[in-house]
Amino acid sequence: MKKLVFAALILLLTACGNAGEPSAATAAKAPEGKLYIYNWGDYIDPELITRFTDETGIKVTYDEFDTNESMYAKLKPGNSNYDLIIPSDYMLEKMQSEGMLLPIDMDNVPNAEYIDRRVEDKYFGTGVTNYSDYAVPYMWGTLGILYNTTMVDETVDSWDILWDEKYADEIYMYDSQRDSLTPALVKLGYSINTTNLDELNAAKDLLIAQKPLVQAYLGDQVKDKMIGGEAALALVFSGDAVFCAAENPDLAFAVPKEGSNVWLDAMAIPVGSLNKENAEKFINFMCDPEVAAQNSEYIGFTTTNAEALKYIPDELKNTTGYIPPDDVFETCEFYRDLKDFLKEYDRAWTELLAR
Amino acid sequence: MRILKRCYILLMLLFLYAPIFVLMVFSFNSSRSRGRWGGFTTDWYAALWSDREIKQALITTLLIAVISAVVACIAGTAAALGINSFGKVQKRAVLAVNNLPVLNPDIVTGVSLMILFQFFFRIIGGGSMGFVTLLLAHITFNIPYVILSVLPKLRQLDKNMYEAALDLGATAPRAFFKVILPEISGGIISGFILAFTLSIDDFVISFFTTGQGVSNLSIMIYGMARRGINPKINALSTIIFIVVMVLLYLVNKINKEKDAK
């Protein structure tokens, strides 16, 4: 008998849950359409999504990924119906070459004229297939070291500090294969796009040697941890560093002089999208200079929108890391799609974590 | 000796409850950082309340739990009836397969179902993982538990009763509902509760079998926890803890009163 009463209680509870659903659905404005977005974690001002829905009536479903690779693994089986993704350059190149992207109808994205193509041109200048019909630039930046000035006295200008035993257990690396391999490859003087197995293995060995010094390999929580003063040094993207420094003034950012990675994330429509026009509306919305400026201010990443820069307060513009100086930009290298050799990177990364 | 016992119990309870109380206390902390107390606030509860994503996840969790438990009860009871009249060898073979999702590590079950769904979509050339696949996955791991709780009851059942009812002219469905069902209802109900609980608590299998825009509470919490310390989770934990505590306490109390009578 006791179990019956229990079951009744549970049913009562769930009946309330069910009753809540239709009312929630009717309360919302009748949706004009849907839009499924798949973006990096913490990579948009949520208020803008609400505003987009208010303006267009399009209901947005928003999911997040933590690395380009996990986004790819989710889309590759070929049956998710996301309408908009915002991956990085090399991943877009890969997806485009594998036929995973739909061309964007630029007539529907008039605001794209505000986009500064300087970064994109540099990328395509490296000889990769031009995918500009498939993607509209979103944010750009570099990869560098975020450090806590109360714990690090010296000048941070080299990757070597990530191997300094003084900072044992005070280092966070990024839980993303290419980004964590970059410091090792650069330190060894190799290209971050190397397809030489010996070079890759040397970098892997260097990271294995570094592992005892690393407190953890983290994803997005690295920001929260660094703001909370949980470690001295962390490998982060420039925009995340700007965000963290705004929250905790003890934090500073540097791009090592040996060089690093420069990246350009862009909005694209994957094959399988059922709401392509809504996705184009959203891309156009995000390219509106005021919207782009608000977004950039909120997340801390650098907008690719030339017109939007005018709305960005000087204080933010002058924060280290927000706009990479030209000399830094020159020393940095883009990632390239590694084609079949990517398997070796996967393997190196898996082996590092398995240690 | 008595004191030692008391101390040990208290120590273990402290171990079990300390983290929960920490979450509860910090759900009222106005500062985001952990070690410091920044003053009392109920803002996180307000933020939780207006969070559409969390509400949606709660609804998904409960819907999946109720539907999968009901379907598993019906399918599992029917299956148990059939299995019970199987020959010994057949029964053994069927139960061995039935136990596979129970014994298999969750991660293997999750991965294998994900492969199955993707394979199916590839064959039909469309479709995507989401609510339906999540539900199917939950039904799949729930049915075996219902069978395992109904079968023992069926075994205890007096076979002659059912046949007697039929001999007395009852139709087969009537005989089932009047004679068998009351006898095995205890097993079905515990199967239901078990299925419901397992479904609510599942993370691993759900994680692999859901699709865009569909998350249950577990998946959402995992995402939030991987993002770092979030006071909203503390508020959510506090509410869940209190609901669980009150529910279990009521059930316990009702039981005791029933027993007393």
Add this chain to the structure above:
Amino acid sequence: MKIKLSYSSANRAAAYPYLLYMLVFTIVPVLLVIYYSLTNDEGAFTTANFSRVFEGVYLSVMWRSVKLAAGSTLMCFLIGYPLAYVIASLDTKSKTWLNRDTILFLIIVPMWMNFLLRTYAWLTILEKNGIINSFLDMLHITKLNLLYNNGAVVLGMVYNFVPFMILPVYTVLNKMDNSLIEAAQDLGAGKLHVFFKVIFPMSIPGVISGVNMVFMPAVTTFVVSDLLGGKQFILVGNLIEQQFLTVYDWHFGSAISVILMIVILFTIGIVGAADKDSDGGQLI
């Protein structure tokens, strides 16, 4: 006779839909995993995925998983058994908080909270600026690194799984025939002697199911190691998750899954054989 036969065949038919369901949702998925584990991207047969599993580095992950899970199971036994014993010795009628039902109730409540929330709770405690370290800091003691190491992972496992040890042991101790214990005491055996010669051996079935119920989830978890281990000490569960959700190598991921499946089913077979009386229902 004829009529009877038709009853039972009608009954049997009730299971047929489920047999079909099982074929599709239990057997086919396992076959697909095996298929993937034995093929490469081109769909050609290969054993390379399995030979890769046996490369040193992956074996060491498996070995670490087994070691940490075994350590957690041992810890659960060491702290869980005494508690089960103490609870079983409590008065049921007592009106104070030290009542058997109350204590059991208090042990069960946390189990009903979401597994992830319970694990997450430890982050706040173990962090460098978390509760323990803030406390140490107040006492001017050097802060400790408590998070992102093996210890944190074991702690998370013990915390989550210790009720699975306490409850089965308690159930067995509770059902124990007191007359045997009294008989031993009447014969002049000391308390310790009675415990080790009578009570403990009789509680072994409870310990076995406890070990099973702690070890199995511990060895395959990827959540505890992910949240409390910070990818520093990944387990076999993380390895599988990574292959499917990041690296996109279903073939290697399937090979690890197949091996994990074999190891677990094999272990259960052994434990099951040692625990002959168990009926299917006892797994729960």
